[in-house]
Amino acid sequence: MIGEYLGHHEEFPLSVMHAYVDSMKFSGMKFDTAIRELLKGFRLPGEAQKIDRIMEKYCADNPGLFKNADTVRAYAVILLNTDAHNPMVWPKMSKSDFMRMNATEDPEDCAPKELLEEIYDSIVKEEINMKDESTSLDKSGTF
Numbered sequence: 001m002i003g004e005y006l007g008h009h010e011e012f013p014l015s016v017m018h019a020y021v022d023s024m025k026f027s028g029m030k031f032d033t034a035i036r037e038l039l040k041g042f043r044l045p046g047e048a049q050k051i052d053r054i055m056e057k058y059c060a061d062n063p064g065l066f067k068n069a070d071t072v073r074a075y076a077v078i079l080l081n082t083d084a085h086n087p088m089v090w091p092k093m094s095k096s097d098f099m100r101m102n103a104t105e106d107p108e109d110c111a112p113k114e115l116l117e118e119i120y121d122s123i124v125k126e127e128i129n130m131k132d133e134s135t136s137l138d139k140s141g142t143f
Contacts, residue, residue, distance in 0.1 A: 002042035026061040031115075032122045034058050035077060039130045067109055076101045077123060085127040095120050 005013055020041075026034040055074040059066050076098065083093040093101075098120045104110050 004043075021057045024057060026058045028062070029058075030118070030122070031058060032077065032119050032128070035074065036128055039128060043130045066111060073102060077119060078128070080120065080123050081128045084124045 005016070008014070021038070024034070024038055026037075029037070058074075079101075080093055080098055083089050095117060099113065099116050102111060102116055
């Protein structure tokens, strides 16, 4: 429900999504930890521009870690998570596949190899669990 609302293209839901992401404090967090924290609250909308807003906020909270918000694509991390933990996906993405997915033509724009390897290992080892939005209200009106 929340993720679906945040995925709307109208001005107000978009501003709510930006305010929600902006309210998060990612300073000093590893990138995959930041995504895990964010997704405790709602199921992520599937659109790349919404997912990339997470990366923009993460970069703002951790200046100097990445040259720009496109250095590690948040969408690639979500794709890796699905690939690694969905038994219907075969063959599985290799570490070198993930590295290539995050490569750019300009080597200076790429995230450090060690960081990408760390993200890959962390996601493959432990699935990012998104909030299950199918939870229904109980009789008291709470989740």
